[in-house]
Amino acid sequence: MRFGxxxxxxxxxxxxxxxxxxxxxxxDLPTKAPAMTGCAQAVDGLNGKLAGYGGSLENKGLYGGxxxxxxxxxxxxxxxxxxxxASFDSRFLGTVAGxxxxxxxxxxxxxxxxxxTSWDQAGGVHASHIGGEGEYYFGQWTLQGxxxxxxxxxxxxVIGGLTQTYDVKTRFFDQVNLAYYLQDNFKVYVGxxxxxxxxxLAAGGEWGLPMSHGIMxxxxxxxxxxxxDDHGIWGGLRVYFGQKDKTLIRxxxxxxxxxxxxxxxxxxxxxxxxxxxxxxxxxxxxxxxPND
Numbered sequence: 291m292r293f294g295x296x297x298x299x300x301x302x303x304x305x306x307x308x309x310x311x312x313x314x315x316x317x318d319l320p321t322k323a324p325a326m327t328g329c330a331q332a333v334d335g336l337n338g339k340l341a342g343y344g345g346s347l348e349n350k351g352l353y354g355g356x357x358x359x360x361x362x363x364x365x366x367x368x369x370x371x372x373x374x375x376a377s378f379d380s381r382f383l384g385t386v387a388g389x390x391x392x393x394x395x396x397x398x399x400x401x402x403x404x405x406x407t408s409w410d411q412a413g414g415v416h417a418s419h420i421g422g423e424g425e426y427y428f429g430q431w432t433l434q435g436x437x438x439x440x441x442x443x444x445x446x447x448v449i450g451g452l453t454q455t456y457d458v459k460t461r462f463f464d465q466v467n468l469a470y471y472l473q474d475n476f477k478v479y480v481g482x483x484x485x486x487x488x489x490x491l492a493a494g495g496e497w498g499l500p501m502s503h504g505i506m507x508x509x510x511x512x513x514x515x516x517x518x519d520d521h522g523i524w525g526g527l528r529v530y531f532g533q534k535d536k537t538l539i540r541x542x543x544x545x546x547x548x549x550x551x552x553x554x555x556x557x558x559x560x561x562x563x564x565x566x567x568x569x570x571x572x573x574x575x576x577x578x579x580p581n582d
């Protein structure tokens with residue numbers, strides 16, 4: 291079933307993030323004009339998150355962990371590094387990614403995004419993504435996404451009497467979410483995924499559980515349904531580490547941007563065909579025998 295461009299719709303938030311701005315005043319002589327007010331800070335200090343998850347995707351087992359580290363650069367600018375490692379179809383799947391962005395916590399985010407994925411299948415399947423990233427905050431809603439160019443390699447191997455071939459072509463990709471915070475610590479969203487040449491509808495949610503000392507635990511889940519075998523569901527536990535205690539909506543708008551983890555779905559680039567016999571062998575009864 292072919293999905294085209296998926297129409298985004300969803301439900302929504304009950305709290306709004308506060309504007310991070312601190313007016314600065316001059317400490318000089320009273321005859322001098324007051325100093326300019328401070329800017330809205332893109333990242334509220336060094337912060338990060340760790341997550342563990344499990345489930346299935348494309349009828350293949352998926353479980354692993356991920357982490358992100360975000361830091362301020364110069365007031366309105368910030369950066370983040372993401373990393374993940376997982377077992378996907380009993381083979382290692384790893385992704386590293388980076389974000390460089392401008393953000394106003396009361397308005398939105400604009401930046402550039404890049405990632406690299408490696409899957410230990412058929413001699414090694416590799417993919418990279420690079421593009422633009424954006425978020426727009428309007429009341430209790432957040433519209434966020436990343437889009438750009440996807441590319442990778444072509445590889446094949448004989449496994450179980452079949453030749454498995456994977457070909458990651460150069461093409462457009464996107465991931466888009468429309469999120470709604472039912473309350474400060476509870477987010478739901480729907481979205482569109484176009485990864486590895488497949489369209490899919492995504493839906494999920496996250497429920498934050500406040501702790502203390504700048505820490506929050508959160509339960510999360512995401513499901514997808516799309517073309518061919520692009521369907522699945524996974525979830526787990528995420529732990530946020532920050533400079534102060536905050537609600538989930540404020541962490542999403544003041545601390546670390548979304549981890550897109552766009553390695554999911556890489557096996558959609560694969561195909562199988564009957565394996566040929568090696569040199570000096572000939573086909574016989576579904577196998578190969580040495581030539582006389």
